[in-house]
Amino acid sequence: RQVELLAPHISRSALTFSIALGVGLFVAVSFLRLILKLSYKWTMVVLYLLLTLLAIFADNFFLGIAFDAGGATTGPLTVPFILALGIGVAGVRKSETSEEDSFGFVGVSAIGPVAAVLVMGIVSRLSGNDPAASVVEGQVDAVYKFSQVFVETLLEVLQAIGPLALILIIFQLTILRQKRRQVIRMFEGLLYATIGLVLFLVGVNGAFMPVGSQIGALIGGSAQNWVLIPLGVFLGGVVVLAEPAVWVLTDQVKEVTGGAVKKSFILIFFSIGIALAVGLAMIRVIFRIHLAYFLIPGYLIALLLAFRSPPLFTTIAFDSGTVASGPMSSSFLLAFTLGASAASGGNPFTDAFGVVALIAMTPLISLQVLGLIYDRKKVIQKKGKEKRSTT
Template sequence: MPERIHMPFRVALAMIWNYVKVKVSEQVKAVAFIIFYLVAFKIIVLNTAPDNILQISAGVGLVVFGLTFFLEGLFLGLMPLGERVGVQLPQRSTIYMIVVFGLLLGLGSTLAEPAISALRLAGITATPWETPLLFRMLEVETDNLILAIGGGVGVAVAFGMVRFYFGIGIKPFIYTLVPLLVGVSAMFSRDENLANILNLAWDTGGVTTGPVTVPLVLALGIGVSRSASRQESTTSGFGIIALASLFPVMGVLALGAWLNPSTPLPVTASVFFSQENRASALKLVSSERELQNIAFQRGNEAARRAFFANELNYETALKDLADPEKRHKFLGRQSLDEWLRQRASSSERALVAIELSGKPKSGKIEKNQVPELLKNESKSAVRAIVPLVLLLLFVLLVILRDKPRKTDEVVLGILFALVGMAMLTSGIRLGLAPLGDQVGRPLPQVFRSETHEEGRIILEPFDPGTVLTAFSQNGVPGRFFYLRDRSGVPNPVPFEPSRFDRQTRRYEHIVERPPLFGPELTMVGIALVFLFAFGMGYGSTVAEPALSALGTTVEELTVGTVQRVGVVRTVSLGVGIGLLAGVARILYHIPMIWLLAPAYLVLLVLTWFSEDDFASIAWDSGGVTTGPITVPLVLAMGLGVGGELKVVDGFGIVAMASVFPIMTMLVYGIIVQMRQRQILQADGEGSHEE
């Protein structure tokens, strides 16, 4: 090797600067859309300025740098490593070894990437009485659920490798798996209990494959198919992720079918929490204490009354809520404000408010949580990346007795990926998720026609003598008084005699927020929700790192015939449409199966007309869409809209967001194919051989 060239420091700095500039500006472009969209929606539609601007900007900055590092790490370290293993595996080991390795990798990646936490978050509102099976799977049988999902991914990766090894197309898998899954789902949808896990099952398909697994599995698949494929197809190497979004669905459905006979049927909350039912309730919930928590965190007033059975205990418990020391015993991580807003009935609110007013107002103790957050996220980044890398390195170094092509680059890449992942996830927690929350949660305001309670103010002492009378146009008298708003401007507010307590001279004023578009304009509101869903799906997917990796790989393998930008935009468009469908499902209470079955039917037809190569790319893109950026934003919106409409869970949106990208990609592929074919068919000869 010729001498190493030593660059003068200043030249080196200029080179690094240039490189960083290019890479960062790429990510700025990717993230810009979603940020501007969210902020614009917040300001223009919701009519409020974003809170916590400083923290959010810092978070967004972290997201940009995190993405830059992470993607660079993928391309430098993880993907070359995966491909190296993939190329060497078929040459230096047996098919059994490959299958075992695939199983381990799939299982390991599920255990490493905490997709399950996203699922639990989506199921935070699932209750053990309305949806006992769903609750049981998410909260009680969590380990089995993870195992079912991980097993599904493992089987998928193993099957994917076998597929490359023997040169089988993706289509046979799709034609058998999809009808099977849809059929089973249709059957399940007739069972009271099983119907509720359908959404969970189909969501897992999208959630399981995270930003580390996707590129790694992609690279691995390309490696294996490069060295093992018999047929001379160029873009094969795709398709594992597609299988990895189908097999886990099967795993979850199977787990559901297995658990179903031993799970009680749905009942009403008061029956569930009644003393007579306690024994069967404790089958689902580990302890009495846990049951109490659930009554508070997920139940309504009836549930709590039924739980405590006698009035006195019930009221003592409510009073305890006012005490910050005892509060978390009931509410867990939920804050009191949140609980009051979402769970409490108005009588409970009143009770707690009275109790609260007696206590000194505890100032917001907001410790600086940032270092803690960074530490946690770094830990989970290490957990997501290191075990998988170790598995790959073990296989490469020990079993295949080979080494990475450029060791220094791979090491640097893995470091980049670690740093990037930690920065990315902390950035999301600090900036993107809160921003999404600020827009997603109040989103129902835009379509709701009633006024919305924002908070309560206790006025004490209140002088009823200050109440004035005002007349309406047709002479009906109404009473009002003046209240200064935060900026000190006096505003007339209606006086409600029932809220005035003569003995304590206490008046409770409810601050209401009028509907954003007036009571009649809900159609505009719903259109806005759809617009928001679409834009958010599009924007967040454009920034998704796994998609970027997929796009780059596709562009590379097709030597630019299919461009990265095209792939990213098509998939993002699909996610946008998917979110639209998901929100429509929640708004109009469409059963999941009515959306899934036709969508998958269309997919099957489109797949029939696609070439195998492109079909696998398209089916893969369903799995890559839902990553660290999309999921928190989608969930915030789903929970916001769903919570408002008292929908049982926030599931189903993710499933929709993985179906429609497949559809758009298949259509895109068919268009690309047709264009390519045009030239050949110019002489009237269809020379395409199947």
């Protein structure tokens, strides 16, 4: 929606289809990794090297959109479904690594949309088109009537849930054959999900997005635009707690680990990571720094930490990055950044798009650091027990 407002020449349906295809293909890759028993950390290294190659050849205009797409597409509908699939498959295998194998599916799946949009960028570059030439000047501050937003959102949610409902019906008729009570409960869940998503997204699209843009424009256009940095840090730390998928992930972590990994610790490190991400995004807006200067060292640190952090925390971290960048981040925080960029005279596509990418990146680092702390704490406790037993 935000890309369409700023660049009407980019087909919304083509972008949506490409992203959906990317998610589907990489969900399959995540299952293939589990079946072939491939190392998660090495899988991610190879996939991010692939993204790097695609980014080199893609049009720079699509870079921020691509990495934002990876975070924005894994929202409150996708995350619970993919997490549940992963936990189910890992549980059936019952291997020694089933605990860490339960996570990581969302992290792999999120690479698909990035790759898909980067391929669009390569096609655009080869065709000789200049996508920046038809960018609409100004900010994303369009205010719609709630009735208009409601109808559009309802159609979008039905379009998203419809295929899922169809797949569940096919599985019920062919494989599952659950009892009538379970089927009724399943469709009740789909109904609640539909109503909840419609109400949530109407509020997000009808209020949060225009308000975020206006606040960003007001501060970004002022002489004291440095205020964007501390305000961004504060908003990042708070808004992440409003992401529905964050709570789904923390509940799943608590369930799989039997409470060994505390929910409060994950939320604290989540907030620290997102606060840092939005602060960096505001620095980008003010000083107009290229997104690559943040993403390349950030992902290098994350991938290096993957070889030191406990495997469970690595898979949780790569899932958490995409979980944190849900509808609140991709609407309010992105609109806030776009408004600030436009008001300060910057180019929204090169200076503002990428905030969701940073939000998706920083939890990879912060939660793996939590894993190192957790691992160190276990070692100290073990040594303490051994010392007490000898005395």
